[in-house]
Amino acid sequence: MGISLGLVGLGAFGSTFADLFRRHPVVDRVALCDREPQRIRVFADRPDWADKFSPRDAYDSLDAICRADLDALVIITQPWLHAPQCIQAMEAGKHVYSAVPVIMTPDADEILGWCDRLIRTAERTGMSYMLGETTFYRPQTMFCRRKAAEGAFGDFVYAEGEYFHDVDAGGYTLRQVQEHRETGAAGCEWVQRKAAYRRRGVLGGPMHYPTHSTSGPVAIMNAHAVSVTAQGYRNRTGDPFFDDSAFSNETALFRMSNGAVVRICEYRECAGPFHDSETFRIMGTRGAFAENTWRSNGRRGSGVLGPDELQTLTDDAMRDPLPDDVARAWYDPAAGSVAYGGHGGSHAYLVHEFVDAVAAARLPAINAWQAVRYMAMGAVAHQSALRDGETLAVPDWGDGPAQVRRPGP
Numbered sequence: 001m002g003i004s005l006g007l008v009g010l011g012a013f014g015s016t017f018a019d020l021f022r023r024h025p026v027v028d029r030v031a032l033c034d035r036e037p038q039r040i041r042v043f044a045d046r047p048d049w050a051d052k053f054s055p056r057d058a059y060d061s062l063d064a065i066c067r068a069d070l071d072a073l074v075i076i077t078q079p080w081l082h083a084p085q086c087i088q089a090m091e092a093g094k095h096v097y098s099a100v101p102v103i104m105t106p107d108a109d110e111i112l113g114w115c116d117r118l119i120r121t122a123e124r125t126g127m128s129y130m131l132g133e134t135t136f137y138r139p140q141t142m143f144c145r146r147k148a149a150e151g152a153f154g155d156f157v158y159a160e161g162e163y164f165h166d167v168d169a170g171g172y173t174l175r176q177v178q179e180h181r182e183t184g185a186a187g188c189e190w191v192q193r194k195a196a197y198r199r200r201g202v203l204g205g206p207m208h209y210p211t212h213s214t215s216g217p218v219a220i221m222n223a224h225a226v227s228v229t230a231q232g233y234r235n236r237t238g239d240p241f242f243d244d245s246a247f248s249n250e251t252a253l254f255r256m257s258n259g260a261v262v263r264i265c266e267y268r269e270c271a272g273p274f275h276d277s278e279t280f281r282i283m284g285t286r287g288a289f290a291e292n293t294w295r296s297n298g299r300r301g302s303g304v305l306g307p308d309e310l311q312t313l314t315d316d317a318m319r320d321p322l323p324d325d326v327a328r329a330w331y332d333p334a335a336g337s338v339a340y341g342g343h344g345g346s347h348a349y350l351v352h353e354f355v356d357a358v359a360a361a362r363l364p365a366i367n368a369w370q371a372v373r374y375m376a377m378g379a380v381a382h383q384s385a386l387r388d389g390e391t392l393a394v395p396d397w398g399d400g401p402a403q404v405r406r407p408g409p
Contacts, residue, residue: 033058083102083103132350135280156256163267204245206268222258228391232246353366
């Protein structure tokens with residue numbers, strides 16, 4: 001017996017996940033929800049959706065779909081709505097998948113407060129929360145997790161994660177993303193909220209969306225941040241894109257719970273080869289990984305090195321295999337391969353992990369306790385940068401339970 005779920009938010013990004021969820025063999029029923037009816041019709045009118053979608057499962061509000069008899073909701077809405085909407089869904093007895101980040105507001109204390117509320121809601125309701133952080137399922141991260149499980153890194157020493165994304169880089173720039181987000185009903189509401197933050201003198205920064213850079217090192221080392229010192233670079237051109245930001249670039253140095261040091265960069269003004277880079281590097285006493293290359297010194301003891309190992313890998317070589325029935329459901333005959341989706345092929349893995357975790361009543365890999373670790377690192381780093389690099393403690397909420405509530409009544 002499969003599960004039922006609702007897709008909330010069918011804009012440009014949410015729509016890219018719709019067919020992956022519909023075609024997953026463990027999903028029996030899909031509902032659709034959006035404030036704009038034409039977005040629902042794009043899928044509702046397609047013949048290939050008739051087997052899992054019924055017209056009675058179309059909703060125009062989160063309140064309405066929360067009352068439906070569904071096992072789970074997939075929330076891919078505007079980033080300032082994520083945490084409150086996920087909490088509402090869990091309170092309504094729904095397991096939840098959330099687009100990244102956990103929440104995005106200019107106020108770091110507010111972000112930490114929502115992290116705490118998310119954990120308390122998950123604990124109280126027994127419902128599952130999963131963050132759709134794409135870096136977690138990039139091929140490089142999957143490969144490094146396997147190496148870490150083997151002990152091939154030895155003791156972790158240092159890692160760095162970075163999201164260099166210039167405001168005007170790429171085919172669809174951050175400037176255009178912001179303009180798009182601030183249209184429509186939700187966008188107009190957000191413009192008013194932003195103005196209120198500005199009147200209070202509350203300014204955010206790129207560290208308030210840190211998950212692409214923090215999740216790789218945290219997930220591979222299985223460690224959390226203990227303390228941080230950070231610095232920021234302030235925009236000097238008067239660019240209105242940064243009117244609500246104290247900094248356009250932020251750099252942070254973290255002490256981790258395993259004793260390693262992690263450097264994280266979130267930059268929105270950067271040129272040359274760094275203008276659009278989302279990656280990580282990680283080093284241990286025995287092995288290291290960077291730019292799709294694994295290197296090991298073969299260390300076996302004090303002063304004892306084995307043969308040096310150097311291996312440059314392809315994405316296919318680094319990926320974990322999907323279950324056969326899932327891979328078949330997502331196979332694209334035209335391409336001759338599985339339709340993994342965007343962000344390094346991570347979309348398919350995110351969908352499968354959430355569906356499988358709900359069906360098995362287990363905690364998903366990127367659960368609430370892991371998600372808030374990624375977010376808290378950025379929020380406290382921003383606070384440190386505002387205080388000119390003062391070393392601050394990073395809160396942690398633990399690892400969470402192993403089991404969650406089973407789907408259904």
